[in-house]
Amino acid sequence: MEMNLTSKKELGIGLSAGEKHYRAFVGPPEKYDIVSAMQFNLLTFLGLREHHRLLDIGCGSLRVGRLLLPYLLPGNYFGIEPEEWLVKEGIKQLGDDLIELKLPSFLYRTDFPASEFGVVFDYAIAQSIFSHASQQQISQCLDQVKKCLAPHGILAATFISGDTDYDGTEWVYPGCVDYTEKTMAKLANASGLEFKIIDWPHPNGQTWSLFYHKDNNNEVPDPTYKLITDTRQQLPLIKVDQFIDEHNESVGSFDSMHLLGRKYILRGWSRNPITQRPSEKVIVTNENHQIISQTKIDVVREDVGQAYNSAEMNISGWEIYIDKKEIPSSTKRLFVYSYCDGILYKLYGEFEVKF
Ligand SMILES: C[S@@+](CC[C@H](N)C(=O)[O-])C[C@H]1O[C@@H](n2cnc3c(N)ncnc32)[C@H](O)[C@@H]1O
Structure with a gap:
């Protein structure tokens, strides 16, 4: 509403x-x-x-x-x-x-x-x-x-x-x-x-x-x-059929990443390219497709709603906090994917991790 x-x-x-x-x-x-x-x-x-x-x-x-x-x-x-x-x-x-x-x-x-x-x-x-x-x-x-x-x-x-x-x-x-x-x-x-x-x-x-x-x-x-601990154990259970790494701006954007204490704050928006509605959730990985975290889509992004002329896309934003200790130490960069029923579409933007 x-x-x-x-x-x-x-x-x-x-x-x-x-x-x-x-x-x-x-x-x-x-x-x-x-x-x-x-x-x-x-x-x-x-x-x-x-x-x-x-x-x-x-x-x-x-x-x-x-x-x-x-x-x-x-x-x-x-x-x-x-x-x-x-x-x-x-x-x-x-x-x-x-x-x-x-x-x-x-x-x-x-x-x-x-x-x-x-x-x-x-x-x-x-x-x-x-x-x-x-x-x-x-x-x-x-x-x-x-x-x-x-x-x-x-x-x-x-x-x-x-x-x-x-x-x-x-x-x-x-x-x-x-x-x-x-x-x-x-x-x-x-x-x-x-x-x-x-x-x-x-x-x-x-x-x-x-x-x-x-x-x-x-x-x-x-x-x-x-x-x-129960929630974390569920992470590897995400069903992944395919990673699509080709650049496609219409699936959304990984806009920013900055440090707050020991936690990285990641922000952006995400869209399902098939339904053209906000995606189910987003998945954060490193360059080896190792899944690090996930979050639902629940942040207000009226700018995106206006760009797509769609009221539904007003709530297409996401925000996620990741403690450095949750990131495998070999990681160089973080990527975010729009999760659409097992298919993961890479969002525009990537950021370097510093330990
Ligand atoms: C970020 S706000 C948090 C307010 C509240 N705890 C909440 O959750 O909404 C910080 C609060 O601390 C108050 N504050 C500033 N100096 C303070 C002090 N010396 N002792 C207690 N509170 C203080 C500010 O006025 C402000 O209301």
């Missing part, structure tokens, strides 16, 4: 991350809903119940708050956010009735004053906070969390896993900063917490991690381990 211009404007569609709009300020507006769902699903997978108390660090415009507030019992949602206007905008979207019913508490501060709420938290979440914060800020945040996290409590936080560490002292925004997994573990330990990476998905390629008290080690699950 096509959105009209008013709803696009209200939803911030087309604005860049960081622009002054309640959705755009916290990230790409096109992914606002999925980033809500991703956080809520992770928290409930980790065991969040309605009677638990939850701290949302850098709660922004209540992207996950809008799902948590209906779920949690009154008085159990706590948010820290320096940009008061953002929280107020989030509340405006939810309506005052929900706020009166669920009684959330907020502190509009930059110094992560979690312990000042005077409660013990069962869960805390910091989505896309450590991906902008300095090491001093991360330590300040973890020191605070340590003071008020219940013995069984868990902080779920994202960061951008890279080969180097940001060593500046300032918050970086809307740009991002990288940290190595080793440094994140070191910062956690320095604050007296344990640290573990989990394989929970993130639509912007960030890495999910958990922080918890040392004696809680065995209780903290990795909710996705089984799910992810």
Whole structure:
């Protein structure tokens, strides 16, 4: 279904991350809903119940708050956010009735004053906070969390896993900063917490991690381990009858590839040359036709829709995040194929891999 211009404007569609709009300020507006769902699903997978108390660090415009507030019992949602206007905008979207019913508490501060709420938290979440914060800020945040996290409590936080560490002292925004997994573990330990990476998905390629008290080690699950290993095992099962490597612009394009931490982000669009509709999915390979990854077609590409004068082709885009460790070390270049019932048509464009 096509959105009209008013709803696009209200939803911030087309604005860049960081622009002054309640959705755009916290990230790409096109992914606002999925980033809500991703956080809520992770928290409930980790065991969040309605009677638990939850701290949302850098709660922004209540992207996950809008799902948590209906779920949690009154008085159990706590948010820290320096940009008061953002929280107020989030509340405006939810309506005052929900706020009166669920009684959330907020502190509009930059110094992560979690312990000042005077409660013990069962869960805390910091989505896309450590991906902008300095090491001093991360330590300040973890020191605070340590003071008020219940013995069984868990902080779920994202960061951008890279080969180097940001060593500046300032918050970086809307740009991002990288940290190595080793440094994140070191910062956690320095604050007296344990640290573990989990394989929970993130639509912007960030890495999910958990922080918890040392004696809680065995209780903290990795909710996705089984799910992810099962999915990866399915990869070789893709039925391939033929690779068509001749250049054919009408099957789509592999537009860009760039690094975010240790992950490559690949983007483009794809079309089935037989049905002339968006293809089923795309497959990423190296120069030896070794299949590395795959993804479905679900990104809005109105430019392609217009070029083909086809509303269906408005959703012909794809985006895929590939960790360097998933790429065979002999790989020199990556290629993307439009998958059409066993026949793989090479998309226009290829990019070099650097390990
Ligand atoms: C990328 S947004 C993520 C917001 C929210 N966690 C979400 O998932 O939508 C980063 C947020 O951190 C907030 N922020 C900036 N400095 C902060 C600080 N020192 N402490 C807590 N939050 C901060 C920003 O205002 C912004 O709302």
